[in-house]
Amino acid sequence: MKFLDDFRDPALAEQCTKAILHLGTGHWKIMEVCGGQTHAIIKNGIDRILADRVTLLHGPGCPVCVTPAELIDQAVTLASREDVIFCSFGDMLRVRGGGRDLLSVKAAGGDVRTLYSPLDCLHIARDNPQQEVVFFAIGFETTAPVSACVVRQACQHGLRNFSILNAHVLIPPAIETILSAPQNQVQALLAPGHVCSVTGCAEYERLSIEYGIPIVITGFEPVDILQGIHMAVSQLEQGQARMENQYRRVVQYQGNKAAQALVRQVFRVVDRNWRGLGVIPGSGLALREEYEEYDAGKRFGLAESGAEASTSCIANMVLQGRRKPPDCPAFADTCTPERPLGASMVSSEGACAAYFRYCRNYKHANVTE
Amino acid sequence: MCLAVPGRIIDLNEDTPFTRTGQVEFGGVVRLVNLTAVPEAKVGDYVLVHAGLAISLVCPEEAMRTIEYLSRLENTAENEEDWL
Amino acid sequence: MMEKPKDQAPACPFPMSVYPVVTMAHGGGGSIMRRLIDEMFAPLFDNPDFECDHDGARLSVAGAQLAFTTDSFVVDPVFFPGGDIGTLAVYGTVNDLAMCGAKPLYLSASFILEEGFPTESLRKIVLSMRQAALQSGVRIVTGDTKVVDHGRGHGVFITTAGIGRVDHDLKISQHAVRPGDVVILNGDIGRHGIAVMTQREGFSFETRIESDCAPLAASVLRLIEAGIEIHCLRDLTRGGLASALVEIARSSSRHIGIDEAEIPVCEKVRGACEILGLDPIYVANEGRFVALVAGKDAVRTVEILDSCFPGLGATIIGEVSDQEPGLVTVKSLIGVERILDMLSGEQLPRIC
Numbered sequence: 036m037k038f039l040d041d042f043r044d045p046a047l048a049e050q051c052t053k054a055i056l057h058l059g060t061g062h063w064k065i066m067e068v069c070g071g072q073t074h075a076i077i078k079n080g081i082d083r084i085l086a087d088r089v090t091l092l093h094g095p096g097c098p099v100c101v102t103p104a105e106l107i108d109q110a111v112t113l114a115s116r117e118d119v120i121f122c123s124f125g126d127m128l129r130v131r132g133g134g135r136d137l138l139s140v141k142a143a144g145g146d147v148r149t150l151y152s153p154l155d156c157l158h159i160a161r162d163n164p165q166q167e168v169v170f171f172a173i174g175f176e177t178t179a180p181v182s183a184c185v186v187r188q189a190c191q192h193g194l195r196n197f198s199i200l201n202a203h204v205l206i207p208p209a210i211e212t213i214l215s216a217p218q219n220q221v222q223a224l225l226a227p228g229h230v231c232s233v234t235g236c237a238e239y240e241r242l243s244i245e246y247g248i249p250i251v252i253t254g255f256e257p258v259d260i261l262q263g264i265h266m267a268v269s270q271l272e273q274g275q276a277r278m279e280n281q282y283r284r285v286v287q288y289q290g291n292k293a294a295q296a297l298v299r300q301v302f303r304v305v306d307r308n309w310r311g312l313g314v315i316p317g318s319g320l321a322l323r324e325e326y327e328e329y330d331a332g333k334r335f336g337l338a339e340s341g342a343e344a345s346t347s348c349i350a351n352m353v354l355q356g357r358r359k360p361p362d363c364p365a366f367a368d369t370c371t372p373e374r375p376l377g378a379s380m381v382s383s384e385g386a387c388a389a390y391f392r393y394c395r396n397y398k399h400a401n402v403t404e
Numbered sequence: 405m406c407l408a409v410p411g412r413i414i415d416l417n418e419d420t421p422f423t424r425t426g427q428v429e430f431g432g433v434v435r436l437v438n439l440t441a442v443p444e445a446k447v448g449d450y451v452l453v454h455a456g457l458a459i460s461l462v463c464p465e466e467a468m469r470t471i472e473y474l475s476r477l478e479n480t481a482e483n484e485e486d487w488l
Numbered sequence: 489m490m491e492k493p494k495d496q497a498p499a500c501p502f503p504m505s506v507y508p509v510v511t512m513a514h515g516g517g518g519s520i521m522r523r524l525i526d527e528m529f530a531p532l533f534d535n536p537d538f539e540c541d542h543d544g545a546r547l548s549v550a551g552a553q554l555a556f557t558t559d560s561f562v563v564d565p566v567f568f569p570g571g572d573i574g575t576l577a578v579y580g581t582v583n584d585l586a587m588c589g590a591k592p593l594y595l596s597a598s599f600i601l602e603e604g605f606p607t608e609s610l611r612k613i614v615l616s617m618r619q620a621a622l623q624s625g626v627r628i629v630t631g632d633t634k635v636v637d638h639g640r641g642h643g644v645f646i647t648t649a650g651i652g653r654v655d656h657d658l659k660i661s662q663h664a665v666r667p668g669d670v671v672i673l674n675g676d677i678g679r680h681g682i683a684v685m686t687q688r689e690g691f692s693f694e695t696r697i698e699s700d701c702a703p704l705a706a707s708v709l710r711l712i713e714a715g716i717e718i719h720c721l722r723d724l725t726r727g728g729l730a731s732a733l734v735e736i737a738r739s740s741s742r743h744i745g746i747d748e749a750e751i752p753v754c755e756k757v758r759g760a761c762e763i764l765g766l767d768p769i770y771v772a773n774e775g776r777f778v779a780l781v782a783g784k785d786a787v788r789t790v791e792i793l794d795s796c797f798p799g800l801g802a803t804i805i806g807e808v809s810d811q812e813p814g815l816v817t818v819k820s821l822i823g824v825e826r827i828l829d830m831l832s833g834e835q836l837p838r839i840c
């Protein structure tokens with residue numbers, strides 16, 4: 036497939052790997068933010084092949100992992116109603132909040148539907164005028180435009196039986212929380228390429244200057260990630276700290292203005308609670324007043340619930356790159372993809388799930404500090 | 405996260421700017437995609453598609469430049485050719 | 489008067505407190521389903537002939553070597569590109585017998601029909617079964633019919649049983665797998681699962697993707713006739729290539745290493761999987777199998793399968809070694825090994 040196969044080419048990957056291993060002598064701690072990048076790194080063994088020079092820390096770039104438990108409980112409450120058709124991306128079906136997950140609501144007879152695109156909610160709503168259609172709107176800045184699009188189209192077509200359960204979050208404030216923490220060990224960052232294709236690079240340039248670290252906007256295929264790491268290590272070896280764009284075939288400095296306008300029209304920035312990180316100011320999106328009727332929380336009068344139940348899950352430490360999954364005493368023991376304690380083990384993009392699936396038996400994989 | 409896949413626009417539907425859609429080919433399959441967020445895209449262009457919405461154009465020239473740069477990457481502390 | 493033997497039912501280790509109700513994962517072909525089989529069915533049905541690690545049971549009856557299998561078909565939608573539930577019912581059962589190295593002979597077919605299911609649809613399904621049976625050289629000799637209230641049946645469910653005859657001395661089972669064996673796939677993977685998924689709301693494409701539903705017995709018998717030293721056969725159904733390999737590795741206590749770059753995936757399936765975030769290695773198939781054969785017969789096996797399934801990409805994908813037993817490892821695109829495991833339930837499309 037064009038633009039995918041070239042960036043999975045084994046020869047190019049090998050060339051890039053060798054180039055990294057020959058770049059200077061330092062050992063560096065680099066965080067990749069995005070769950071898709073984590074997945075590609077662990078699946079392809081990039082962390083292991085570079086282990087002598089680079090320790091890859093896994094950031095909070097998995098919207099499934101960071102969606103607050105109480106929001107998942109609200110989803111379960113809505114999905115359990117007989118008058119609701121609850122639509123969601125497949126990723127959210129197995130995550131538990133404080134109680135059940137959406138898959139068990141489906142098992143008990145709830146109308147829970149997996150969708151590829153929220154745009155399909157529009158004709159589900161039209162075809163089922165007696166039912167309320169709710170879409171679980173998770174995601175970062177990459178997904179906000181399609182959520183904005185579906186709300187705007189629902190409004191334009193006068194659809195009254197549709198709403199979104201909003202869980203949209205923004206990446207830069209979360210990065211800032213991590214970089215400003217006293218225990219922060221991150222020396223360079225691989226920024227999420229698809230988020231930046233929408234938002235542009237300016238925020239990451241600011242973070243790079245303010246925190247004095249290299250930030251490389253990176254794609255998702257193995258060759259992209261290796262090049263991103265090469266660019267980061269190159270800067271680190273030369274004592275540089277600037278924003279660079281590896282993913283130039285997709286990301287432009289100014290981002291996608293049309294997509295940004297879509298989002299701005301429908302959403303406004305608010306504070307948001309992140310599972311495992313707490314409340315981060317200015318890190319979420321909420322519907323603007325003129326679109327508030329499409330907010331499921333308001334439509335169904337869902338209460339803001341209290342603190343999350345504590346478990347032995349250390350996902351918050353994993354999300355901040357301060358621990359690796361095998362450091363957790365529950366990892367692969369009481370916490371497995373079958374019986375997960377935290378979202379990071381449920382989501383296929385979660386670091387814990389990636390480690391469990393691809394390298395839990397490899398004791399020599401240099402997975403602990 | 406943010407699973408997004410590149411595809412080529414093979415047909416455009418310009419009903420209104422609100423619901424600009426197109427048939428996009430991904431390898432061997434074709435799917436209807438919302439093109440509202442890429443108003444400049446035309447038939448033959450490559451777009452990056454996430455959850456049924458095209459969020460960006462894909463630039464073939466930049467892709468080629470990246471591949472060419474990487475194939476000349478050497479095992480040295482600095483590369484003569486800058487990644488600019 | 490003789491006392492009837494008391495039924496001392498063994499303990500059932502299946503954790504009913506953890507799984508108080510059945511979920512879709514219990515039928516997904518992954519580790520949760522495996523657990524249900526290993527911890528509920530196996531201990532409670534335990535007897536010398538019970539077989540839960542293979543597609544069928546090998547039985548010795550009055551001097552004849554027979555293979556016996558059963559299967560149920562609940563596919564939704566019942567009609568999909570490339571076949572229907574009837575085609576699946578016949579080919580699926582025939583293929584299970586083929587995986588035992590048997591020549592399939594007779595099938596039974598039981599129907600659970602939902603009140604309100606159109607009889608014209610039923611006729612189409614039965615016609616498909618007739619055609620599939622003719623194609624496979626089997627006879628459907630008995631069956632049963634039940635009707636359940638509307639809302640309790642999902643249209644139609646079909647349960648089959650099949651009997652085949654083993655006319656050779658090869659011991660085809662996971663216990664025959666040895667280091668040095670080569671793992672061969674008869675064609676590209678993922679067609680059936682994608683064909684069915686694209687019939688679901690929201691996952692359709694403009695492009696038609698057909699199921700690979702097909703009978704496999706003839707090709708297996710050709711391999712046997714050619715004197716290929718077959719050690720194990722497994723057809724790939726739910727849970728995909730991954731589940732089949734993991735099950736073989738675990739039940740044989742051998743190590744299987746495969747090369748990701750060698751696994752054939754056709755362009756349409758690849759495109760669909762990329763968009764939906766699915767890994768083809770976990771996607772269901774209905775006309776594909778892996779053969780673990782002695783290394784010396786690898787090339788001939790590929791040749792024979794290529795002639796039986798022209799253009800589908802029959803190929804060697806890996807080998808059995810004496811590394812860590814019970815594990816399957818995959819060499820990634822950049823040459824690093826990772827562990828291949830089953831998923832816990834069915835694979836869901838993802839956005840992240």
